[in-house]
Every structure is written in structure tokens, then in C-alpha cells.
Amino acid sequence: MESLCFHDGNITDFIDARTLHVRTDINRSLQLHSSLLRRLSLERELEGHRGCVNTIAWNSNGSLLISGSDDTCINLWSYQSRKLLHSIDSGHTANIFCTKFVPETSDELVVSGAADAEVRLFNLSRSGRRRVEDSTINPSALFQCHTRRIKKLANLGIQIWYGVPARMGH
Numbered sequence: 001m002e003s004l005c006f007h008d009g010n011i012t013d014f015i016d017a018r019t020l021h022v023r024t025d026i027n028r029s030l031q032l033h034s035s036l037l038r039r040l041s042l043e044r045e046l047e048g049h050r051g052c053v054n055t056i057a058w059n060s061n062g063s064l065l066i067s068g069s070d071d072t073c074i075n076l077w078s079y080q081s082r083k084l085l086h087s088i089d090s091g092h093t094a095n096i097f098c099t100k101f102v103p104e105t106s107d108e109l110v111v112s113g114a115a116d117a118e119v120r121l122f123n124l125s126r127s128g129r130r131r132v133e134d135s136t137i138n139p140s141a142l143f144q145c146h147t148r149r150i151k152k153l154a155n156l157g158i159q160i161w162y163g164v165p166a167r168m169g170h
Contacts, residue, residue, distance in 0.1 A: 048075045048084040051095075059101045066098030066110055074112055076124065086124070088137050092116050098153045109140070113150025119143040 051070030054128040058065055064085075065077040074096065090096060094115035102109035108125045121141040 004163040013156045032062065046077055046082065046084070048077075048087060049073060054095060055098045057100050059107045060103065064101070065105055066099045066101060068112055068114075072096060072114070074099055074110065074122070076110075077121070088122060090114070090120060090122075091139060091142075092118060094149070097149065097151045098136050100153050106170060111153055113153050114151040117144065117146040117148055119146070119150060 024169070039127075046065075046067075049067065049069040049071050052071075053067050053069045055068045056065055063079050065079060067075045068090075069075070069079070072090050072092045074090050075084055076086045076088070077083065078085050090112055092112065092114040096114045097111050098113045100111050101107050102111055102121075108123055110122050110124060111119060112122070113119050120139040120143075121139055123140045124137070126137050126140075
């Protein structure tokens with residue numbers, strides 16, 4: 001297991017050391033290649049948010065999609081049926097900018113970050129088989145250690161989310 005000593009008190013060097021440095025010209029040509037762009041098309045528009053969608057993320061096997069929005073809801077979608085499985089009233093007081101499935105939790109835990117500077121952890125198994133309209137799931141954990149909006153969440157591969165143990169709430 002890696003040591004988590006941050007000599008400067010900053011996690012940036014640790015994250016940068018784990019980053020693969022890809023040549024920018026290769027990376028850029030892959031992103032802008034016209035044959036790739038021509039093959040992209042809209043498969044389906046999923047309706048369920050009442051605000052601008054700021055983030056989407058797939059689970060590890062691609063069967064579930066999670067989205068976060070300006071409406072402060074987190075929506076869970078089935079890829080196979082293209083249907084909304086659950087809509088969570090997150091309790092965030094500002095736009096959600098990032099949502100993720102927590103790895104190695106059988107898609108039971110999701111985490112969100114928002115403009116209210118909070119990171120919230122939800123246990124989806126608590127939703128049971130409720131109707132989509134019944135959106136109350138209290139967060140398993142609430143982290144208010146940031147002073148500015150949360151734009152991205154990172155899993156450092158050591159079960160830590162911005163210093164939050166990923167297994168909390170189990």
C-alpha cells in the first residue's frame with residue numbers, strides 16, 4: 001500500500017505522480033479525428049432532470065448511468081431499458097457538478113460533489129424498490145471540508161475520495 005505523506009500538505013504532487021503522461025499531439029489528434037466525430041450520433045435523450053445536466057458517469061460494467069444536475073437531483077438510469085430507475089433528492093443546496101459510482105461496492109455507493117462545497121455519499125441499497133417519485137435517501141456521509149465548489153471527484157485507487165474513505169456508510 002502506498003504511503004500518504006504529503007510533504008507540502010498538498011495532494012497535487014501525489015496525483016500528478018500517478019498520471020500517465022501522454023504526448024499532447026497524439027491525445028489531441030485522437031480527440032479531434034474527423035472519422036470519430038462522423039460516427040457519433042444521438043442514440044436517445046433521457047428525460048428526468050428539471051435543470052441542466054452537468055455530469056454523467058457509468059458504473060464499471062456499463063449497465064448503469066448516474067447523472068447530476070442543476071436541479072440538485074441525482075438520477076440513476078438503466079442502460080438496457082433506457083429508463084430512470086431512481087431519482088435522489090440529494091440535499092445539496094447548489095448545482096451538482098460531479099457524481100461517481102464508488103468502485104468495488106457492487107454499485108451500492110455513489111458520491112456527489114456540488115457548488116455548495118459538500119461531498120455526499122449515498123447508499124443506493126437503502127432505496128430498496130421504491131417508486132421513482134419517492135426520492136428520499138439520506139446521505140450515508142456528508143463532508144463539509146471544502147471552502148469552494150466541488151467540480152471533480154477523484155478516486156486515487158486507494159479507496160479515498162478527497163480524503164474520504166470509500167467504504168464509509170457500509
